[in-house]
Amino acid sequence: MRQAGTFSGILSGGISGRTGPHSLPLARIKKIMKKSGEDVKMISGEAPIVFSKACELFIEELTLRSWMMTLEGKRRTLHKDDVASAVMTTDIFDFLADMVSDSGNGRVIPEAIEEGMVVET
């Protein structure tokens, strides 16, 4: 028997019915967008809004895939390694491969990313 209750979020396709206030701060998203490269000139007001939704979906997908790894290990706590495993086993998350396999403590120094360096911590 399907327990729809727990996963009602999934069945209705995501987080509670919010189209108003966004669950991620738009100003911060815009800041991150600007730092993605030198060529970013102007960003329309709607772009961060689209991203706030896209990031929700991204977090949801990566979290669920990570959770599958947690369950495979017969655990109840989602660990960083589960995220790493999910990244490694999902094609569209290839761009994250270096990030999850790199640092020991999970903190990556921004300047290093921009210069393409690998930082050993």
Next chain:
Amino acid sequence: MIHNTGSSPECEGHNYSATAAGTTSGDGEIKAQDRLLPIANVGRIMKQILPPNAKISKEAKETMQECVSEFISFVTAEATDKCQKEKRKTVNGDDVCWALGTLGFDDYAGPLKRYLHKYRELGEKAANSANNNKDSNTDVRDEPSNYRSDQERNQPLALLPLKFNVLEKNNNSNSRPF
């Protein structure tokens, strides 16, 4: 000073040093916080999608923070590229949707396009009703089914090829109220 607001060194936001990160470990740490979405928001989204008995380690949340930022950078770079090629200066919502589709996140692109159109339509309606009272529904970009906000949410996670029956086996009867 004996006025410690919290005994845990991980206390954030209550520190006298008044940095966003709550620590004073140097410029690197502060810049990193600037580049990341708040851990509370990220953690909440993670928690809401998981079963109620699930726990998430702090490290996992931190890793997720960084993955999201990388996701934003990755997609933005692609969208920016397109704008440059087309000699446009402003990255708009459609560019972001396009980039998502190109990079393999086509499952997101569809629902996001509808979300975006709905947002634009609401903006137009608000602007129109503020200016004059006529009902100006001239924008017909949307399909009728998208007026229901439920509809657009049916899509995104339906495509996950995950076996939910595995999860159900371990579930309690509790469901999370939204």
